[in-house]
Amino acid sequence: MQELTEERVRRLESAARELAVYQRNPDLIRLEDEVLVQTLSQVREDLEVVYGQRFTFVGEQRPTAGVRVVQRMDEVGQDAVARAIRARNVTDKASVDIDQHIKTVHQGGEATGLEVDGTLG
Numbered sequence: 001m002q003e004l005t006e007e008r009v010r011r012l013e014s015a016a017r018e019l020a021v022y023q024r025n026p027d028l029i030r031l032e033d034e035v036l037v038q039t040l041s042q043v044r045e046d047l048e049v050v051y052g053q054r055f056t057f058v059g060e061q062r063p064t065a066g067v068r069v070v071q072r073m074d075e076v077g078q079d080a081v082a083r084a085i086r087a088r089n090v091t092d093k094a095s096v097d098i099d100q101h102i103k104t105v106h107q108g109g110e111a112t113g114l115e116v117d118g119t120l121g
Helices: 006-024 034-051
Strands: 066-076 081-087 096-105 110-116
Touching: 006 034, 066 081, 081 096, 096 110
Parallel strands: 066 096, 081 110
Antiparallel strands: none
């Protein structure tokens, strides 16, 4: 898993050590604690990259939790298919974010971000 870089592992390990004090002493948790908020934001950002999906908590003003797919390819060969997601059904609660970059799609090749067999939403 290339998203789990050494730098990211070091950040997550450091955050785990920093957050341990809050686990032992939950009464220290305050919304105005900027260091805590920044640490948790960085942890969430790293985990979203590693797991390829968004994590949204109840009451937050950000896109709902969902799947994030990142595809980077130099080329899709003749008669080859590059597809980010293929789904039979998608509920209205589904959230999909596709970031697809392909340099060259050869004649006869196909690059599809999302293919849904049925109704979307």
